[in-house]
Amino acid sequence: MLRWESGRVIAHRRGWPGVASLQVEVTGADGAPETLRALAYTELVGTPQVGETVDLNTNALRRGLGTGGDAIVVSRRDDSPDAAEIAGHMMKLRYTPMQTMVDALDDPASPHYARISHARDVEGMPVVVADLHSSLAPIVAGIRAEAPSARIVYVMTDGAALPAAYSRTLAALRERGLVTASVTAGQAFGGDLEAVTVHSALLGARHVLEADVAVVIQGPGNLGTGTGWGFSGVQAGDVLNAAGVLGGAPIGALRVSEADERARHRGLSHHSATAYGRMTLVPARFPVLAPRRAGDWVFHAQVTAQVEQLIIEQAARRGLVHELVEVPDDGLLAALQALPVRLSTMGRGLEEDPASFVYGALAGRAAASLIV
Structure with missing residues (x-):
């Protein structure tokens, strides 16, 4: 069920490309005014102005969730933007x-349709896959440390957040030119290209x-349950399969932690x-860390x-031969700190x-060494 609340926009906060961040005054449970932070995806609802009445979805906010714990603008009572005409x-x-x-780039109305229709593979392109969105920046840092001029394209899957605009990390990497472009796949939307x-x-x-390199990860908001298969990042395995089927060089960025209190992580x-x-x-x-003498x-x-x-x-028990790649971490800590x-x-x-x-950066460095 959806939890709906309505309120009046009282101020604009600092937003980022594709997202208007707002302060909205609603009536709290005790009948007193309450101010909420709300996000408006401009691709869907435009930019609400101060004084407008907006309808909010407050499911995640009222449940106290971390990622996704904001009110989301669903509609504007006073002014709805005209839909942009598109060919697809x-x-x-x-x-x-x-x-x-x-x-979508694979829509018959797309200018890219003929090219995509005739494309059979990705020509050996390295494809780095991870299950957590927090791996995106480290992977990019690892690629840039080895290949500063590489063209890096981020492919966002639909396992977690669906709007690409929700990722402030992606917005910052795009703004600095560290990620060349993005493609949103499946139900995810808002990339430079849709697929x-x-x-x-x-x-x-x-x-x-x-x-030169594609990095494929779900958006922010991995969903986990503590069960063996009930986590949205499980699709990372499917993405490696897609990369291999298309003639790419699949690379799995490992999820590793020294500090997680949960034994399974x-x-x-x-x-x-x-x-x-x-x-x-x-x-x-x-990719794993190359052996060294450090403590x-x-x-x-x-x-x-x-x-x-x-x-x-x-x-191997299923007849599949994977490769363990030892990668040095020289300079990677500095590259991570410079992000x-x-x-x-x-x-x-x-x-x-x-x-x-570091393990995301190792995967990025491994991918950069395969650029052809």
Whole structure:
């Protein structure tokens, strides 16, 4: 069920491309005025002005959720924007009250349709896959550390947040030119290009946007349940399969943590073990830290052993040969610190849990070495 509330816009907060951030005054449960922070996706509802009455979805906000814990503007009582005319007929958020028409690159009306129709593969393009959106910036840092001029295209899947505009990380990386462009696949929307599937998104990244590397991750808001298969990042295995089927070089960025209090996520996360060790149907590369003499090597040696047992050997029992790739981390910490975004995963930053970010950067560096 949806929780609806209505209120009046009283101020604008600092937004970012695709998102208007607002302060909205509503009537609280006790009948007194209450001020909420609300987000308006401008692609869907335009930019509400101060004094307007807006209808809000407050499900996540009232439940006290972290990611997604904002009120969302669903409609404007006083002024609704005119819909922009587009040539295509592809619908995203299909059969919901907010379904929106997009110009998808694989739509027959698209100027890219002929190119996508004739494209058969991605020509060996490295495709880095991760299950958490917080891996995006570290992967980009790793690529840039090795290949500063690489054209990096982010493909956002529909496992978590659906509007690409929700990601302030993506907005900052795009603004600084660290990510060249984005493609939103499936029900996700708002990228520089829209695609019906991850497969056509990868073809578009390579043949329309001329990507050297594609990074494929769900948006913010991974959904997990604590069960073996009940997490939205499980689709990372499917994405590796798509990359392999299309003739790419699939690379799995490992979810690793030194600080997570949950045993199932400490060291190598069970999410990576499941998506990569049990779901993949194509050979892929899995970057780990190259051996070194430093005092913290014990932890990384344990991670490597977990990867060998839970991913490499698990896949081998199904007749699949994965590759463990040892990657040095020289300069990667500095590259992570230089990023124009705040690094955070599960509420922890770079200082609290460096491994969570370093392994993304290792995957990026491994991908950069395969650019052709």
